Amino acid sequence: MKVYEPRDINEARKIISKDAGALIRCFDVELLRKLLEIKGSHFLILSLKNGKNSIRGIDSGFNHVLANLANKNGVTICFDMNELKGLDKKNKSIILSRLMQNLVLCRKRKCKIKVINYRSVYDVRSLFLSLGCSSEQARDIL
Numbered sequence: 001m002k003v004y005e006p007r008d009i010n011e012a013r014k015i016i017s018k019d020a021g022a023l024i025r026c027f028d029v030e031l032l033r034k035l036l037e038i039k040g041s042h043f044l045i046l047s048l049k050n051g052k053n054s055i056r057g058i059d060s061g062f063n064h065v066l067a068n069l070a071n072k073n074g075v076t077i078c079f080d081m082n083e084l085k086g087l088d089k090k091n092k093s094i095i096l097s098r099l100m101q102n103l104v105l106c107r108k109r110k111c112k113i114k115v116i117n118y119r120s121v122y123d124v125r126s127l128f129l130s131l132g133c134s135s136e137q138a139r140d141i142l
Contacts, residue, residue, distance in 0.1 A: 036069040045078045060098035067109035076112040
């Protein structure tokens with residue numbers, strides 16, 4: 001499947017109207033919210049490299065309000081495993097902590113989640129189970 005990277009909401013709406021199961025990668029938080037408000041069955045790839053870490057918490061750009069929107073509008077949240085490749089230990093731990101936070105949010109709000117660009121089914125399931133996924137989510141993640 002082709003991954004689209006729209007720059008504005010009008011371009012994203014055209015993509016979703018043409019391709020119902022479109023994979024859309026989003027880097028901007030404002031565009032992320034607008035994409036989640038569009039009803040339809042499309043896949044939204046969250047970028048875990050963007051975000052802020054502070055002493056008080058982890059900000060990945062995805063919160064409980066956006067998780068509710070994704071569940072209500074039938075949007076599937078996707079995580080790209082290529083973001084973990086080629087990173088040093090510190091950056092990998094930061095990305096895994098953001099991933100863990102997003103998984104907990106998706107589990108609480110009952111969002112559909114998928115994983116793309118993985119090497120082994122068993123490796124991905126074991127990783128996501130250890131990060132806090134339920135067994136039902138781990139089964140449906142691929």
